[in-house]
Amino acid sequence: MCEFNLNCYAHVILCFEKCYTNKVVIIIFLKIFKHCFSGTRFRPLSFEVPKPLFPVAGVPMLQHHIEACAKVPNMKEILLIGFYQPNEELNRFLLNAQQEFKISIRYLQEYAALGTGGGIYHFRDQIVSGSPEAFFVLNADVCSAFPLTEMLSFQKEHGEPNSFVILGTTANRKQSMNYGCIVENEESNEVLHYVEKPSTFVSDIINCGIYLFNPDIFQHIGAVFQKNQQDISVLFTEAIRLEQDIFTALAGQGKLYVYKTLSFWSQIKSAGSAIYASRLYLNQYHTTHPERLASNKEGGPKITGNVYIHPTANIDPTAVLGPNVSIGTGVTIGAGVRVRESIILHGANLQDHCCVLNSIVGWDSTIGKWARVEGTPSDPNPNDPYAKIDSETLFREGKLTPSITILGCNVTIPSEVIILNSIVLPHKDLNRGFKNQIIL
Amino acid sequence: IIMKALILVGGYGTRLRPLTLSVPKPLVEFCNKPILLHQVEALVKAGVDHVVLAVSYMSELLEREMRVQEQRLGIRISLSHEKEPLGTAGPLALARDLLNDDSEPFFVLNSDVICDFPFKDLLQFHRNHGKEGTIVVTRVEEPSKYGVVVYEADSGRIHRFVEKPQVFVSNKINAGMYIFNPSMLSRIQLRPTSIEKEIFPVMAGEGQLYAMELQGFWMDIGQPKDFLTGMCMYLQSVRQHAPERLRTGPGFLGNVLVDPTAQIGENCTIGPNVTIGAGVVVEDGVRIKRCTVLKGSRVRSHSWLESCIVGWSSSVGQWVRMENVTVLGEDVIVNDELYLNGANVLPHKSINESVPEPRIIM
Numbered sequence: 001m002c003e004f005n006l007n008c009y010a011h012v013i014l015c016f017e018k019c020y021t022n023k024v025v026i027i028i029f030l031k032i033f034k035h036c037f038s039g040t041r042f043r044p045l046s047f048e049v050p051k052p053l054f055p056v057a058g059v060p061m062l063q064h065h066i067e068a069c070a071k072v073p074n075m076k077e078i079l080l081i082g083f084y085q086p087n088e089e090l091n092r093f094l095l096n097a098q099q100e101f102k103i104s105i106r107y108l109q110e111y112a113a114l115g116t117g118g119g120i121y122h123f124r125d126q127i128v129s130g131s132p133e134a135f136f137v138l139n140a141d142v143c144s145a146f147p148l149t150e151m152l153s154f155q156k157e158h159g160e161p162n163s164f165v166i167l168g169t170t171a172n173r174k175q176s177m178n179y180g181c182i183v184e185n186e187e188s189n190e191v192l193h194y195v196e197k198p199s200t201f202v203s204d205i206i207n208c209g210i211y212l213f214n215p216d217i218f219q220h221i222g223a224v225f226q227k228n229q230q231d232i233s234v235l236f237t238e239a240i241r242l243e244q245d246i247f248t249a250l251a252g253q254g255k256l257y258v259y260k261t262l263s264f265w266s267q268i269k270s271a272g273s274a275i276y277a278s279r280l281y282l283n284q285y286h287t288t289h290p291e292r293l294a295s296n297k298e299g300g301p302k303i304t305g306n307v308y309i310h311p312t313a314n315i316d317p318t319a320v321l322g323p324n325v326s327i328g329t330g331v332t333i334g335a336g337v338r339v340r341e342s343i344i345l346h347g348a349n350l351q352d353h354c355c356v357l358n359s360i361v362g363w364d365s366t367i368g369k370w371a372r373v374e375g376t377p378s379d380p381n382p383n384d385p386y387a388k389i390d391s392e393t394l395f396r397e398g399k400l401t402p403s404i405t406i407l408g409c410n411v412t413i414p415s416e417v418i419i420l421n422s423i424v425l426p427h428k429d430l431n432r433g434f435k436n437q438i439i440l
Numbered sequence: 441i442i443m444k445a446l447i448l449v450g451g452y453g454t455r456l457r458p459l460t461l462s463v464p465k466p467l468v469e470f471c472n473k474p475i476l477l478h479q480v481e482a483l484v485k486a487g488v489d490h491v492v493l494a495v496s497y498m499s500e501l502l503e504r505e506m507r508v509q510e511q512r513l514g515i516r517i518s519l520s521h522e523k524e525p526l527g528t529a530g531p532l533a534l535a536r537d538l539l540n541d542d543s544e545p546f547f548v549l550n551s552d553v554i555c556d557f558p559f560k561d562l563l564q565f566h567r568n569h570g571k572e573g574t575i576v577v578t579r580v581e582e583p584s585k586y587g588v589v590v591y592e593a594d595s596g597r598i599h600r601f602v603e604k605p606q607v608f609v610s611n612k613i614n615a616g617m618y619i620f621n622p623s624m625l626s627r628i629q630l631r632p633t634s635i636e637k638e639i640f641p642v643m644a645g646e647g648q649l650y651a652m653e654l655q656g657f658w659m660d661i662g663q664p665k666d667f668l669t670g671m672c673m674y675l676q677s678v679r680q681h682a683p684e685r686l687r688t689g690p691g692f693l694g695n696v697l698v699d700p701t702a703q704i705g706e707n708c709t710i711g712p713n714v715t716i717g718a719g720v721v722v723e724d725g726v727r728i729k730r731c732t733v734l735k736g737s738r739v740r741s742h743s744w745l746e747s748c749i750v751g752w753s754s755s756v757g758q759w760v761r762m763e764n765v766t767v768l769g770e771d772v773i774v775n776d777e778l779y780l781n782g783a784n785v786l787p788h789k790s791i792n793e794s795v796p797e798p799r800i801i802m
Binding site for chain 1: 451452454457458497525784786788789799800802
């Protein structure tokens with residue numbers, strides 16, 4: 001078996017959209033970093049599907065971005081820029097999205113991993129064609145309410161006509177250092193100072209990975225590109241990171257502003273954070289897509305809290321689901337099954353009386369009768385409004401830290417066992433229970 | 441005579457991960473030759489010209505490689521694909537038509553077994569007693585970990601099998617190689633069936649099953665620890681039968697197998713019990729003991745490796761110490777000056793921190 005395309009660890013998606021009246025362009029970026037720590041954090045789920053297509057709250061991660069983009073007035077085109085090899089799943093997704101949203105969505109493949117700035121710089125001609133006034137850039141692996149229209153209004157009211165806007169949110173002091181930190185002038189909202197992942201506290205306002213630019217940005221990226229060409233210590237001159245190379249330089253120059261949002265936001269780096277992101281989007285469905293939320297019906301399972309159930313799933317009426325559960329296509333759930341805070345991927349079979357808590361059950365997996373599949377949530381502290389999901393590392397002091405239990409594709413769990421805080425790689429047929437382990 | 445063999449290849453080879461995350465298990469190189477090829481070449485030498493591979497997971501890579509081997513060895517290789525799990529006997533029923541078309545006996549073997557394959561002797565022994573089946577047995581030190589075979593020392597006639605015996609009963613276990621008359625196939629239905637639990641006891645009860653003791657080394661190389669132990673045994677056997685294949689000279693200790701395209705630097709000490717694959721580069725001042733270094737890897741200078749498997753195209757930095765069945769998957773980069781103790785590293789990872797205690801790096 002091979003992992004889903006060697007180069008498929010989506011790191012950043014920028015959403016690119018062309019809008020002809022107020023001329024807004026949005027870019028979606030698909031980034032890969034081979035051999036990079038974060039490139040493999042979505043294993044074992046990334047063995048089957050590229051991260052941007054992993055279902056969160058019932059639909060592919062990228063779809064939430066596209067739905068938000070579609071709400072910006074006069075959306076005509078979305079560009080996806082990335083390093084992924086073209087593949088069937090991505091193509092099918094793009095085709096469906098085009099048909100559903102009636103927008104042109106094109107995928108531009110990079111020839112090498114060019115970084116967040118390098119990518120848009122490389123395709124700048126495509127981006128500025130049609131002379132858009134401004135364009136959005138969205139990271140793929142963020143979960144957000146995407147307040148794009150608000151960012152547009154903010155940009156028009158604040159600062160210079162051609163200023164750039166970063167979407168920011170508040171984090172708690174300790175966690176802020178895991179993100180890009182923004183120091184702002186509280187009156188003008190200008191960005192005075194920007195540091196990516198500082199080692200000491202700088203600011204509790206963090207970068208959400210959602211930006212509003214205009215074609216002027218390319219002058220600034222171009223300047224860095226020229227500088228790199230002349231600097232012999234820079235090995236790969238085309239790789240330019242927006243955060244470290246561009247924002248840090250632009251801070252304090254009167255060109256960069258921050259729009260702070262109180263709406264929900266989270267990164268989706270590891271499999272565990274997909275469950276938290278699901279919770280945020282499922283909650284949003286009350287206002288955006290109430291039809292996606294299941295309700296208690298005659299002959300249906302008992303629903304608590306927010307639950308998404310695909311219409312092709314087959315669920316016994318004595319099952320109890322929720323809160324925060326997503327059930328994929330063709331899933332079978334037997335009598336007396338309990339599922340809570342979990343994602344059940346398509347084709348999975350949960351047999352009678354089993355219990356699934358804080359877990360991701362992979363495609364076509366089977367959980368035997370009375371089995372207990374349980375993980376430990378890594379959710380942010382609910383008492384701290386600014387807490388973010390932990391940048392979890394799998395191991396701390398040599399021990400596997402308790403985390404979401406993940407079953408890869410086609411895993412079989414026998415009856416009556418417990419699988420606790422464990423990660424099971426695809427195609428494993430277990431014959432006993434496991435705790436706190438990675439099962440190869 | 442035309443003879444056939446069925447090799448039980450099975451599925452995803454998960455016990456040999458992370459190697460089998462990149463390559464199907466039969467194609468993983470054991471002492472510089474794919475595991476499957478060790479078995480197929482031995483079968484061909486014994487007169488087999490049709491090999492059936494019973495697989496539960498179809499791999500394009502495996503199919504392609506088998507076409508190549510068909511040409512090269514001048515034999516026929518078929519793939520029998522079980523779409524639902526059939527246990528250890530079911531695959532025979534599935535391949536019934538391929539195995540049944542004449543009255544000659546056919547070989548069956550587990551794909552994880554390595555030894556001095558005794559197929560000619562097995563055929564002779566089987567013909568001599570004239571009954572329906574013969575199992576190869578091998579002597580082990582700790583028989584209670586396995587199922588043991590109880591048989592008459594003189595004739596080889598099997599009386600019974602005992603699963604994981606509590607008291608010493610016998611030290612001979614099933615070595616995973618058999619020969620059967622085609623009539624035996626009528627005993628197996630096309631459903632999940634265990635050959636050890638359901639078929640063999642019945643045959644033994646009817647006096648139709650015999651045991652032949654294997655001489656020489658034997659190993660099930662389905663997991664990394666045993667893969668390395670098996671490698672040591674195999675290299676020792678090469679020393680006995682074809683010592684010219686081993687590399688000797690200054691800087692080489694004990695049994696060392698080096699592919700002609702590999703490059704070894706100055707002031708290295710390689711061995712005992714090392715296999716170096718094609719295109720591997722070992723830089724100066726490296727010490728390697730009891731390891732397999734797979735194709736295309738690089739071991740940089742002054743590093744020390746013991747009991748490791750270095751995966752294809754991996755790169756081990758300078759002054760790295762790796763031990764205790766550390767396994768690097770395909771394309772792993774280990775940075776300079778690190779210590780890896782029992783690390784099990786998945787493909788395409790870059791290791792930037794030491795791993796002082798055994799664990800999996802995903």
